[in-house]
Amino acid sequence: MAGFESENAGMNENMDDVKTSNMQNSVPTGIKIQTINLNAWFGAKQALKDINLSIKANAVTAIIGPSGCGKSTFVRCLNRMHELVPGSRSSGKVLLDGQNIYSKEVDPVLIRRRVGMVFQKPNPFPTMSIHDNVAAGLRLTGLKKGKNLDEVVRHSLEQATLWDEVKDDMKKPGTSISGGQQQRLCIARAIALQPEVILMDEPCSALDPAATAKIEELIVTLKEDYTVVVVTHNMQQAARVSDFTAFLYVGELIEYGSTWSIFENPKSELTEKYITGRFG
Amino acid sequence: MSPRLSGDNLFKTLTALLAVSAAAILMITAYELFVGSLPVLQKFGIYFFTGTKWNPVQTMVNPEIYGALPYLLGTLVTSAIALLIGVPLSIGIAIFLVEMAPRTLRVSVSYLVDMLAAVPSVIYGLWGYFVLRFWLLDYVEIPLSRYLGWIPIFGGTPQGLDVLNGGVILAIMIIPTVSSISREVIQAVPNSIREGAYSIGATKWEVIRNWVLSYGRSGIFGAVILGLGRAVGETMAVTMVIGNTIGPSAIPTSLFKPSQTMASLIANNFLEATPGTLELSAYIGIGLFLLLLSLSINVIAQVMVTRVLKVKGGAVE
Amino acid sequence: MTSYTYRKFKNKLFLALSLGCVIIAAVPLLSILIEVILKGAPELSIKFLTQTGGVIGSSDAGGIGPAIQGTLILIGLTCLISMPFGVMSGIFLAEHGNNKYTSAYAAWMRIFNNALTGVPSIVVGITVFAVVVLTLGHYSPLAGAVALSFIAIPIVARTTEESLKLVPNSVREASLALGVRNWRTTVSVVLPDARKGLVTGALLATARIAGETAPLLMTILGGQYFSQGFGQPMDALPLRIYRDAFLPYSNFQAQAWGAALFLILIVLSLNIGVRAASSGWLRK
Numbered sequence: 001m002a003g004f005e006s007e008n009a010g011m012n013e014n015m016d017d018v019k020t021s022n023m024q025n026s027v028p029t030g031i032k033i034q035t036i037n038l039n040a041w042f043g044a045k046q047a048l049k050d051i052n053l054s055i056k057a058n059a060v061t062a063i064i065g066p067s068g069c070g071k072s073t074f075v076r077c078l079n080r081m082h083e084l085v086p087g088s089r090s091s092g093k094v095l096l097d098g099q100n101i102y103s104k105e106v107d108p109v110l111i112r113r114r115v116g117m118v119f120q121k122p123n124p125f126p127t128m129s130i131h132d133n134v135a136a137g138l139r140l141t142g143l144k145k146g147k148n149l150d151e152v153v154r155h156s157l158e159q160a161t162l163w164d165e166v167k168d169d170m171k172k173p174g175t176s177i178s179g180g181q182q183q184r185l186c187i188a189r190a191i192a193l194q195p196e197v198i199l200m201d202e203p204c205s206a207l208d209p210a211a212t213a214k215i216e217e218l219i220v221t222l223k224e225d226y227t228v229v230v231v232t233h234n235m236q237q238a239a240r241v242s243d244f245t246a247f248l249y250v251g252e253l254i255e256y257g258s259t260w261s262i263f264e265n266p267k268s269e270l271t272e273k274y275i276t277g278r279f280g
Numbered sequence: 281m282s283p284r285l286s287g288d289n290l291f292k293t294l295t296a297l298l299a300v301s302a303a304a305i306l307m308i309t310a311y312e313l314f315v316g317s318l319p320v321l322q323k324f325g326i327y328f329f330t331g332t333k334w335n336p337v338q339t340m341v342n343p344e345i346y347g348a349l350p351y352l353l354g355t356l357v358t359s360a361i362a363l364l365i366g367v368p369l370s371i372g373i374a375i376f377l378v379e380m381a382p383r384t385l386r387v388s389v390s391y392l393v394d395m396l397a398a399v400p401s402v403i404y405g406l407w408g409y410f411v412l413r414f415w416l417l418d419y420v421e422i423p424l425s426r427y428l429g430w431i432p433i434f435g436g437t438p439q440g441l442d443v444l445n446g447g448v449i450l451a452i453m454i455i456p457t458v459s460s461i462s463r464e465v466i467q468a469v470p471n472s473i474r475e476g477a478y479s480i481g482a483t484k485w486e487v488i489r490n491w492v493l494s495y496g497r498s499g500i501f502g503a504v505i506l507g508l509g510r511a512v513g514e515t516m517a518v519t520m521v522i523g524n525t526i527g528p529s530a531i532p533t534s535l536f537k538p539s540q541t542m543a544s545l546i547a548n549n550f551l552e553a554t555p556g557t558l559e560l561s562a563y564i565g566i567g568l569f570l571l572l573l574s575l576s577i578n579v580i581a582q583v584m585v586t587r588v589l590k591v592k593g594g595a596v597e
Numbered sequence: 598m599t600s601y602t603y604r605k606f607k608n609k610l611f612l613a614l615s616l617g618c619v620i621i622a623a624v625p626l627l628s629i630l631i632e633v634i635l636k637g638a639p640e641l642s643i644k645f646l647t648q649t650g651g652v653i654g655s656s657d658a659g660g661i662g663p664a665i666q667g668t669l670i671l672i673g674l675t676c677l678i679s680m681p682f683g684v685m686s687g688i689f690l691a692e693h694g695n696n697k698y699t700s701a702y703a704a705w706m707r708i709f710n711n712a713l714t715g716v717p718s719i720v721v722g723i724t725v726f727a728v729v730v731l732t733l734g735h736y737s738p739l740a741g742a743v744a745l746s747f748i749a750i751p752i753v754a755r756t757t758e759e760s761l762k763l764v765p766n767s768v769r770e771a772s773l774a775l776g777v778r779n780w781r782t783t784v785s786v787v788l789p790d791a792r793k794g795l796v797t798g799a800l801l802a803t804a805r806i807a808g809e810t811a812p813l814l815m816t817i818l819g820g821q822y823f824s825q826g827f828g829q830p831m832d833a834l835p836l837r838i839y840r841d842a843f844l845p846y847s848n849f850q851a852q853a854w855g856a857a858l859f860l861i862l863i864v865l866s867l868n869i870g871v872r873a874a875s876s877g878w879l880r881k
Contacts, residue, residue: 084478086383107605113481123472127494136490137480142600186476193480291780295689296699301682302754303709305747309716312727372618380615389619396626398868400808402835403857406842407629410850452625483608513717515811516839543719543811550723550815555731567723571716578715 032057032197032227033078033115038092040073040082047073049251050092055197055244060219060228062242062259064235066279070251071231072120075199078229079115080108096197113137116190120202122182124174124189131170133185137193152192159225160188161218180211187218197227204237216241235275239263247271313571316564320346323558328565332528336552336559346562348542348569350530354443355541355573357532358518359511361447362454366511367504369451370458371493377459378466379488397456405520408449413440413521416448421536438536441523446541449517454507461506461585465499466492468589502584509577512543513570519544542570633858640855650821650837650852658848661856663823664837667738668807668863670824671817671833674742675806679749680799686710686750687757687798692783694758707758713751721747722812730816736830740816745809749802756801760794761787797875804867808860810835834860 033055040048047070055061063071076082077090080101093100101111124133132139134153143149153170157163162184166177174185183203190198200219204212219241222228232238238245239259246256247268255262255271266272273279321328324346331347338344373393377386421438428434469492477487493500523538530540540548546563553560648660686706694703725744730736764787772782788795813819818830819840834856841853 079479081475081478084475109481109483109604110601112479117479119472119475119479121472123476125473125476125491127491136477137482140480140482140486140604189476189480286778287781288779291783292689292693295685296693296702298682298685299689299703299706299754301686302713302751303706305750306709306713306716308728309720309724309747312724313720316723316727369618369622372615373622376615376619380612392619392623392626394868395865396622398804398864399626399629400810400835400860400864402808402810402838403629403633403861406838406853406857407625407632409842411628411632412625452622455622483604485608485611486604489611509715513715513720515717515719516835520839520842543717546719546723547811547814550726551818564723564727567720571720574715574717574720575712579712582711582715 030056030058032097033229034095035074035077036093036095038074038077038090038094040070040077040090041088042073042085043087047251048077048090051248051253053246053253053256055227055229057227058223058225059243060223060230060241061244061246062238063229063231063246063248064233064238064274065248065254066274067233068250069248071233071248072201074248075117075201075229075231078197078199079112079117081112081117083108113141113193114195115197115199116193116195117199117201118183118186118190118203121206122179122186124182124185126173126175128174129171130166130174130177130185133174134188134192136189141193153188156188156192157185159191159222160184161214162188178211180207180214183207183211183215184218187215191222191226195226197229198222200228200230202231202233205233212237235263247274249274309571313564313568317561317568319558319561320565328562329569332531334527334562336549336562344558346558346565348566350528350532351540351542351545351566352569354446354522354530354532354539355512355543355570357443357539358446358450358522358541359508361444361535362450362511363504363508364451365448366451366454366507367458370455370503370507371462371500373455373459374462374466375488377463379484379492393456393459396452401453401514401516402520404449404453404517408445408517408521409441412448413445416440416445420444425536432533433535435534436536439523439538441521441538442536443522443532443539444535445521445523446518446539447535449521450511450514453514453517454510457510458503458507461503462496462500464589465496465503465585468499469495496588499585499588502581502588505577505581505584509574509581512577513574515543515547519547524548542566542573546570630861633854633861636851636854637856637858640851641858645852645855646859649823653844653849654846656848658846658852659821661834661837661852661859663821663832664834664856665859666823667817667831667833667836668860670738670831671741671745671813672803672807674738675745675749676799676803678742679746679753679802682746683750683753683798683802684757684795686754687761688783688788690754690758691761692787710751710754713747716747717811718748718809719811719814722815725812726815735828736816736818737827738817738824738831739827741813741831741833744812744816745806748809748812749806752802752805753798756798757791757795760791760798763794764790793874797871800867800871800874804864804871807867808835808864810839834863 031054035051035053038048038051039046051074063074065071073082078094082088082090090102094102096111096114100106125136128136131153134156135149138149138152154163157166162181165181175182177185204215207215216237219228219230230242242259244257245259245262247254247262249270255266255268262271263275266275324331327347330349331345332349333345333347335342335345373389377389381389417438417440421440421444424434425438473491473495474487477491482490518541522540522544524544525538525540532539546566550563553563645660646665647662649663650661651657651659690703690707693699721744725740725747729740729743733740768790769782769787772786773779777786813833813836817833819832819836820830821832824831838853838856838860841849841856844850
């Protein structure tokens with residue numbers, strides 16, 4: 001695809017520039033997150049090898065690949081959750097709006113507010129009510145009780161298409177609702193902080209098809225306000241919800257492009273094999 | 281060999297019988313204490329639990345009388361001090377071990393806590409009597425008495441062998457118990473909760489305080505109760521530092537007053553009493569009181585802790 | 598201060614306080630060890646370890662020979678009494694704890710076992726005084742050993758149960774499949790396999806009872822002489838420490854420190870033995 005090739009070429013050129021310049025203030029338009037030679041390890045085992053990827057703003061990017069290829073690890077490097085694992089290590093840069101989130105002056109706490117995350121198994125806080133689950137992040141930053149707080153909570157739940165289902169049960173514990181609802185609660189919890197990016201690590205793999213469908217619909221609407229990155233082992237899902245797709249294999253980025261081009265016209269043989277279900 | 285008498289059945293019966301040892305010991309204990317304290321309970325009734333006078337020697341002016349209240353208060357106050365000081369220290373250690381320490385430090389700190397548990401009670405007492413006493417006097421009691429002596433709990437002339445000393449020693453002695461159970465409880469908190477908390481931009485301390493401790497609160501409470509049980513039953517160390525007074529003057533109205541706990545009363549005076557007398561019955565009565573208090577605390581605590589740790593991860597997961 | 602800097606400050610503060618708790622807890626331990634070594638080491642000598650105590654008030658404090666002998670006798674007797682009861686209880690709880698006929702009984706026995714660990718040691722002393730000393734009519738090493746056994750049995754039972762439970766079922770099944778009877782399997786196959794845990798349990802219980810003082814007050818009474826059999830009171834290290842510490846003579850007080858050093862050495866070596874024997878078995 002012509003458009004894709006020129007995009008790619010542009011990125012190659014720019015990378016050399018980025019490597020030699022200190023701060024990249026003017027970023028190629030539309031790119032929210034750019035990883036540069038991102039490597040990650042768990043102890044001695046290397047999980048990611050030199051990942052260079054640009055994630056477009058206000059779009060849904062899917063990360064696909066067989067189990068163990070490093071998809072979750074990659075996404076956890078984008079909000080500095082990877083480093084919470086004892087013995088873990090990473091190198092390279094991850095630019096959020098041009099600023100390296102791994103530089104020494106940057107506080108991971110602030111990054112995680114701008115880059116939110118939804119996990120594979122829904123993990124609402126069991127000791128808190130539905131209302132407090134959504135409000136949790138806001139309370140940390142000082143927004144105490146009050147109309148303001150309740151409004152934000154309501155708005156987040158509406159955006160997560162959960163409001164109507166729980167509006168009368170706001171005081172019930174966060175775990176008292178179904179799995180699919182819990183996951184939407186987690187999405188609302190992340191949205192409440194008005195992040196710029198939402199990372200989703202296989203958000204539907206623990207859910208039934210009906211709940212999955214609801215969340216896939218939600219993902220597509222989210223890209224209006226947020227940049228979304230979705231890790232999935234389900235290729236059909238990737239094809240359904242995403243605009244761009246990256247294919248990872250054994251820690252390496254094999255191919256990246258618009259979802260259409262990856263699925264209809266993959267460049268690498270490996271990609272084609274995976275897409276057609278020959279392995280993984 | 282007939283099936284009834286098979287080696288298996290014999291062995292099984294034998295072990296089943298011996299398994300009753302603990303229950304039997306408890307029954308014997310309860311029986312002996314009840315029987316032994318009947319004389320004093322029959323004579324003084326409720327006064328034994330609520331009265332404050334204690335006089336083993338019958339004279340014309342002072343009748344023989346036994347009231348255990350001061351010693352109950354002594355036990356409770358020293359245990360309360362032990363909890364006030366020891367619990368925060370223990371939870372801090374548990375948090376350090378689970379959430380903060382790198383592997384090598386974790387091992388050494390565990391050793392440290394195990395060593396604290398290994399020191400015999402009488403050696404804590406020895407140290408408390410010859411060393412801690414003067415530390416407390418010089419750095420805590422005399423300054424507090426000078427500047428804040430008008431506050432009742434800091435009243436009196438500090439001598440070093442008092443309620444405070446007892447409380448501090450007990451605090452140190454309950455640290456291994458409370459910290460190791462708290463540690464298990466904190467470790468059992470599922471990682472998914474921590475991840476969720478970090479993902480909304482919480483600092484490490486916020487994750488610990490708002491989520492980890494909150495999730496584990498019933499287990500930690502159980503650990504605290506176990507620590508209380510330990511403090512209540514502790515004898516030698518407290519006996520050696522509490523000052524040993526008798527009767528109404530033993531009521532712990534100030535941290536700097538010498539006092540007496542139920543356990544220390546027995547340790548100090550049991551051998552003074554002649555078998556068969558009312559006096560001995562009085563000490564046995566104290567023992568009964570102490571047993572009931574300890575047992576109830578320990579049973580409650582064990583139930584709480586096993587419930588939390590067995591249902592790993594809590595009921596909601 | 599903005600909300601964010603305040604949060605960062607609180608974070609650093611409380612994490613530092615947690616570390617502080619560790620340091621505060623280390624202070625008494627270090628102080629105890631240092632004091633015991635500094636004050637006790639000068640006392641150590643062959644004479645100190647083997648002689649009887651001197652006349653109270655004289656310039657010669659003598660030695661703690663009888664106390665050491667007493668402690669060793671107590672350890673021996675207590676193991677003799679508590680191991681059979683404790684190990685057999687543990688075997689029952691482990692091997693039949695899940696059987697549908699006996700599991701309720703086993704559950705109750707376990708509850709009683711745990712409850713027994715909550716009985717204050719001085720109360721144990723009173724009980725054994727009533728049961729043994731009053732019956733015999735005199736203080737006796739036997740009474741002391743019985744009292745210490747009351748404390749040791751639940752420990753041994755619990756550690757035995759736990760180490761037997763760790764033996765994989767495949768070991769039992771292999772033996773049963775060869776036609777070996779149940780009880781024989783337990784005794785000849787499972788028990789040896791669990792011996793690391795059993796030894797650990799014995800060492801743990803011994804370390805605990807070696808330092809116990811309260812139950813000895815009214816069972817062996819203490820004294821200045823070597824043990825003269827089951828009909829007489831006896832001394833023991835913890836008792837000696839307790840008594841010497843309160844004598845108003847500095848040479849006797851120094852003896853208390855010497856005895857404390859010796860006792861701590863015994864207890865710490867037993868604990869190190871536990872670590873060595875278990876390495877990896879103990880939950881903590």
